[in-house]
Structures are given as C-alpha cells and as structure tokens.
Amino acid sequence: xxxxxxxxxxxxxxxxxxxxxxxxxxxxxxxxxxxxxxxxxxxxxxxxxxxxxxxxxxxxxxxxxxxxxxxxxxxxxxxxxxxxxxxxxxxxxxxxxxxxxxxxxxxxxxxxxxxxxxxxxxxxxxxxxxxxxxxxxxxxxxxxxxxxxxxxxxxxxxxxxxxxxxxxxxxxxxxxxxxxxxxxxxxxxxxxxxxxxxxxxxxxxxxxxxxxxxxxxxxxxxxxxxxxxxxxxxxxxxxxxxxxxxxxxxxxxxxxxxxxxxxxxxxxxxxxxxxxxxxxxxxxxxxxxxxxxxxxxxxxxxxxxxxxxxxxxxxxxxxxxxxxxxxxxxxxxxxxxxxxxxxxxxxxxxxxxxxxxxxxxx
Numbered sequence: 001x002x003x004x005x006x007x008x009x010x011x012x013x014x015x016x017x018x019x020x021x022x023x024x025x026x027x028x029x030x031x032x033x034x035x036x037x038x039x040x041x042x043x044x045x046x047x048x049x050x051x052x053x054x055x056x057x058x059x060x061x062x063x064x065x066x067x068x069x070x071x072x073x074x075x076x077x078x079x080x081x082x083x084x085x086x087x088x089x090x091x092x093x094x095x096x097x098x099x100x101x102x103x104x105x106x107x108x109x110x111x112x113x114x115x116x117x118x119x120x121x122x123x124x125x126x127x128x129x130x131x132x133x134x135x136x137x138x139x140x141x142x143x144x145x146x147x148x149x150x151x152x153x154x155x156x157x158x159x160x161x162x163x164x165x166x167x168x169x170x171x172x173x174x175x176x177x178x179x180x181x182x183x184x185x186x187x188x189x190x191x192x193x194x195x196x197x198x199x200x201x202x203x204x205x206x207x208x209x210x211x212x213x214x215x216x217x218x219x220x221x222x223x224x225x226x227x228x229x230x231x232x233x234x235x236x237x238x239x240x241x242x243x244x245x246x247x248x249x250x251x252x253x254x255x256x257x258x259x260x261x262x263x264x265x266x267x268x269x270x271x272x273x274x275x276x277x278x279x280x281x282x283x284x285x286x287x288x289x290x291x292x293x294x295x296x297x298x299x300x301x302x303x304x305x306x307x308x309x310x311x312x313x314x315x316x317x318x319x320x321x322x323x324x325x326x327x328x329x330x331x332x333x334x335x336x337x338x339x340x341x342x343x344x345x346x347x348x349x350x351x352x353x354x355x356x357x358x359x360x361x362x
Contacts, residue, residue, distance in 0.1 A: 006068040006077060006091060006100045007031050013071060019045045019110075024071065030103030033071045039099050043113060050113035056099065059092065060084045066091045072098060082112055085119045087357045108357065114349050115358065118145045122280055122353075123361045126291050134286045139213070142220040143293060144281035145353070147227035153235050154222035158215045161263060164203050165211050178204065183259030186250040202242040204261035206319075214263045221270045224278060228343050228350060237335055241269020241328045248327020260321045265328035272332030275300045277343055280353040282362055293362040304329065 003013040005026040013033055016025030019042040024033040034042070036056070043053035060081030068077045070093035077091035077100060088108050091100040101109055122143055130141045168174040181194075184201035188194045205211040226234040245265020274281070275296040282293040285302075307329075310322040344351040352358065 003033065003071040004069075005029065005031065006033070006066075006071055007102065009069070018042050021045070030106075032101050032103075032106065034099045034101070035072075036097035039101075039109075043110065046110050048111055048113045049117060053113055055082065055109075055112065056097065058083060059090070060086070063089065068100065070096065070098060071100070072096050082109060083116060085123065085359050085361070086112060086115050087359060088112070108352065108355075111348070111352055115352060118280075118349065118353060119358075119360075121145050122282065126284060126293060130284065131291050134284055134291055135289065137216075138286070139216050140220075140286075140299065141284040142281065143283075144224055144278060145349070147223045149227055151223035151226040153231045154219060154226050157222070157235075157238070157263075158218060161203055161205065161211065161215060165205055169208075179259050179261065183261045184246055184249070185259055186254050186256040188257075189246075189250055190254050198243055198246050199239070201246065201259075201261050202239075202263050202266050205263075206261055210262060214267055217267050218263065218270070221267070221274050224281075225270055225273055228277060228347050229339075237273075237339075238266050238270065240335070241331045242266030244269065244331030245321075245324040245328035248330070249321050249324040252323035258319075260324060262321070262324075264321065265324035268325045268328035269332030269335065271300050271303065272329050273336040273339075276333070276336040276340060277350065277354070280358055280360055282360065295362070300329075 003024050005011040005013055005028065007029045008026055011026055011028045013024035013026055016023055016032065018025070018032060021034075021038045021042040023035075023038055023042070025031070026033075040053050040056050043055055044051050060083045063079040063081065066077040066079045068091050069075065070077055073093055073095045075093065075095055077093055079089055080092050082088040082090050086108075088105050090105070090109070092098070122145065124143055126141075133139070134141055168178040182197055182200040182204060184197040185194065189197065205214065222234070222238075229237065242263070242265055245268065246260070249260055249265070278296060281296055283296060283299040285292050285294050285299065304326070307322045307325045310320055311326070314320070314322065344354065
C-alpha cells in the first residue's frame with residue numbers, strides 16, 4: 001500500500017530506518033510518518049537520556065485541526081504540542097494513532113526527553129524551605145539545570161577567596177597591611193604603581209557579608225557558566241571581567257585614593273553572560289514577604305537600575321564601587337554576545353532551552 005505524504009499530499013512515502021525503527025519518510029520534504037508505537041520506540045533507542053519514552057501517551061495541549069490528512073486513514077490530522085512546556089507541533093491521527101513530524105522538528109523531538117528532564121528542574125515551585133532561606137539570607141534562590149560536570153574552578157575560586165579572607169580579617173594590623181599593598185587605588189594605578197592590584201583586589205573583601213554575598217552569587221551563577229564555557233575559558237573570562245570592572249572604576253574616578261576590594265565586578269560580568277545564555281533559568285525575588293520567580297533579565301535589570309541609581313545619588317562616600325559593577329557587567333555583555341554562537345553550538349541542550357518553543361512556569 002502506497003502512503004501519501006501528509007505535507008506534500010502528492011508524494012508517496014518510502015520505507016526508512018530511523019533509530020532502528022522502520023518508518024515512512026517523504027524524500028521530498030523530509031518529514032516522517034510514525035505508526036502507533038514507533039515514535040516511542042525510536043525515542044527510547046535514541047541517545048537522549050531516556051530509554052523508556054512514552055511521548056505518544058503524554059502529548060501536550062491540542063492546538064487545532066490540521067489541514068493535513070492521515071497517511072493511512074485519509075482523515076484530518078489533529079495538531080498537538082509535543083508536550084507541555086515544549087511547544088513543538090506534531091500532527092496526530094486520532095483514529096489510528098499515527099504521528100507526522102516535519103523534518104525541521106525531528107532533532108528537537110529526538111532531544112525532547114532531555115527537555116522534559118530539564119523542565120522538571122526549571123519548573124520547581126517555591127516552597128517553605130526556599131521562602132525561609134531567602135527571608136533569612138535575603139539571597140535569591142536559583143532554578144536552573146544542574147551542570148554536567150563538577151565546577152571545580154568555581155569551587156576553587158570560592159575556597160581561595162575564603163582562605164585569603166581568613167588570613168587577614170581577624171587582625172587589624174593584617175587588614176591594614178593587606179589593604180595598603182593589595183587593594184586597588186585609582187591614583188596609584190594611574191601613576192603606574194601597584195599594577196598587581198588590578199588582579200589582587202578581586203580576592204579581597206571588606207567583611208563577612210561582603211564575602212558571603214559575592215561567593216553565593218559566584219556559586220549559583222558560576223557553576224552553569226563554567227559548565228558551558230569549560231574551566232580554562234571560564235577562569236580567563238572571569239578575570240577579564242574583573243580587569244574591565246577595575247578599568248571602569250579608575251576611569252570614573254582616576255584621582256581616588258579610596259581602596260577598592262571585592263570580586264563584585266568580575267561577578268557582575270558573569271551576570272551578563274548568565275542572562276543572555278540562561279534565559280530559561282529563574283531567580284527568586286522577595287518583596288517584603290512575597291517571593292516570586294522571575295527571569296534573569298528582570299532580576300539583573302533591577303540590579304542594574306540599583307547600581308545606576310547608586311551612581312546618580314551617591315556622593316562617593318557609600319563605599320560601593322558602582323562603576324566597577326557596571327563596568328564588569330558591560331564587559332560581560334560584550335563577551336556574552338561574542339561567544340554566544342560558539343557556546344550554544346557546544347551545548348546543544350542549552351541551545352534548545354533558549355528556543356522559543358520552551359515555556360517555563362514562573
């Protein structure tokens with residue numbers, strides 16, 4: 001029996017092996033017809049992290065009646081989303097349970113089990129534990145996929161910052177000596193002195209809360225970025241953002257003798273990369289006692305507005321290096337746009353999660 005292509009309508013389908021399943025393929029448009037059970041079997045065999053797929057039984061919302069006809073029954077197909085939260089459109093025959101998938105959607109369908117697993121992490125709801133944590137710490141809760149590899153560079157940066165802090169913080173003489181020689185002072189760098197402070201200032205912190213806040217953000221943002229970039233490139237770009245932050249602060253106030261310390265500028269660069277590459281993630285905001293998941297774009301837009309307001313309203317005595325924050329963020333944006341294509345190409349799941357078909361519950 002010759003089966004007619006549901007898409008081309010005037011072309012016949014030919015037998016085709018797809019992940020060890022004999023299916024029907026249109027050589028003209030590249031679409032594939034799956035008889036009942038064949039899609040589940042093919043996806044279970046494919047390398048997508050799930051060997052027991054039941055996609056045909058768990059399709060998403062019905063969209064509309066398709067203008068295509070079933071390859072077997074010649075009745076109109078019904079258009080469904082592949083699954084809730086992943087709006088890939090597939091055509092289904094409700095009489096024989098066959099499924100038609102266009103060629104351009106095949107790769108996305110094959111990887112759908114990975115998307116399903118990721119959505120389980122991304123769509124986690126705020127609960128009592130997250131509320132108590134944020135209420136007490138005033139730190140956001142991150143909702144993102146887990147990195148594939150242990151972020152050793154991120155953990156090492158945290159350990160290094162903590163160890164350096166412990167070496168000097170509990171002795172006032174040590175604090176004064178360390179800040180005198182290793183903090184960043186614009187007037188000295190402009191004169192060509194203490195050039196090493198462009199690097200060393202990133203590993204010093206003014207107090208426990210300053211250290212804790214920076215290290216917390218470094219961990220929740222850095223692990224995914226290190227996973228996406230690789231260890232060496234992540235460390236290099238982190239350092240570059242720190243240099244950029246220092247350059248902005250020096251340019252904004254070249255005669256300042258106020259010591260600048262902290263990893264905030266380098267971490268601000270990570271913020272920029274994160275919001276462009278991980279737009280599917282969520283960070284929680286807390287307004288008094290109300291906790292709400294928001295996109296990274298909204299969260300860091302608020303952060304940016306606060307820093308711009310700090311520049312406008314501050315008289316320079318606040319002790320916050322706002323220009324360093326903004327400088328690190330700007331450098332991070334440049335890096336994020338420059339590396340986006342290569343990062344997405346090297347991380348197929350990340351690329352799929354950034355597609356318009358993925359819908360996150362917040």
